[in-house]
Amino acid sequence: MFCEGQTLKQINGGNRMSIRDILKQRSEARDKAASGESEFPEGVTRYVKLGRHGEINKDGRTLVLLGSPDDWFIYFVHEDKTYNGRGYDHNFRKHTCSHSPKGVVQASELANYLRAGKDECLSCKAGAKRKMFFMIPVYDPQYKTYRVIDIAEFHADSLIADYDKIEKTMQKATKNPEYSIVGEAAFFKQVDKTYSLESGDVEDDVVEAAKAFIGADFGFEELANFREKDDIVTLLSEAVGGIDKSVLPNQTPADDELPAEEKFEF
Numbered sequence: 001m002f003c004e005g006q007t008l009k010q011i012n013g014g015n016r017m018s019i020r021d022i023l024k025q026r027s028e029a030r031d032k033a034a035s036g037e038s039e040f041p042e043g044v045t046r047y048v049k050l051g052r053h054g055e056i057n058k059d060g061r062t063l064v065l066l067g068s069p070d071d072w073f074i075y076f077v078h079e080d081k082t083y084n085g086r087g088y089d090h091n092f093r094k095h096t097c098s099h100s101p102k103g104v105v106q107a108s109e110l111a112n113y114l115r116a117g118k119d120e121c122l123s124c125k126a127g128a129k130r131k132m133f134f135m136i137p138v139y140d141p142q143y144k145t146y147r148v149i150d151i152a153e154f155h156a157d158s159l160i161a162d163y164d165k166i167e168k169t170m171q172k173a174t175k176n177p178e179y180s181i182v183g184e185a186a187f188f189k190q191v192d193k194t195y196s197l198e199s200g201d202v203e204d205d206v207v208e209a210a211k212a213f214i215g216a217d218f219g220f221e222e223l224a225n226f227r228e229k230d231d232i233v234t235l236l237s238e239a240v241g242g243i244d245k246s247v248l249p250n251q252t253p254a255d256d257e258l259p260a261e262e263k264f265e266f
């Protein structure tokens, strides 16, 4: 009941946000972003860590799926590594192929990216090994926000096979051919040399919270870390193998290209 002389602030128990509070919060969020801080605690990022020492390991982790495989972001990565018995030797630093979709595209459009893009990407032109990668949007009940599982084609293949199996079983069980496991808990686990997906279990309020993220803009382009051309030139020139360096532009000008005053004669 609003009584005369009572301010809105008192009614809301002093929790009313002023425009100054909002501006302050926004500025703090910007500072955090600029300093690399995030809404995650230290050591945790938007990318769910995979593998033996990761967050999805043999013990598994329950997350909520925020999209079907058709909504997963597919892009390409240049990576050339060999297992040396203990870890991997890389011919060059792993990086995103410039000839990749910048967001989720239809299969027909994706077909345009399946082959290396010599005109669009210097790494492709240099013949660098190229692999298909997937970003799977999920809701993480532990951090109460969306995250992505960034995974190579081989593993995505395993997950999609499991996804289809669960969905088919559920469609049969519910007699609903439209049944989808998007928005439902999924238990991701490391098995053998890949990952598996089983149906998981979370409280109703988690499912509710996750729903708010379905169909959201996950900023896949930014998450894929596309690099500037200069950056790629540097990275490729540092390669120890696996590429044809003759396609790289000359980075350091030859002696006779330098302005006269920069020529030092001894």
Ligand SMILES: [Zn+2]
Pocket (backbone or CB within 6 Å): 078, 096, 097, 098, 099, 116, 117, 121, 122, 123, 124, 125, 130
């Ligand atoms: Zn490329």
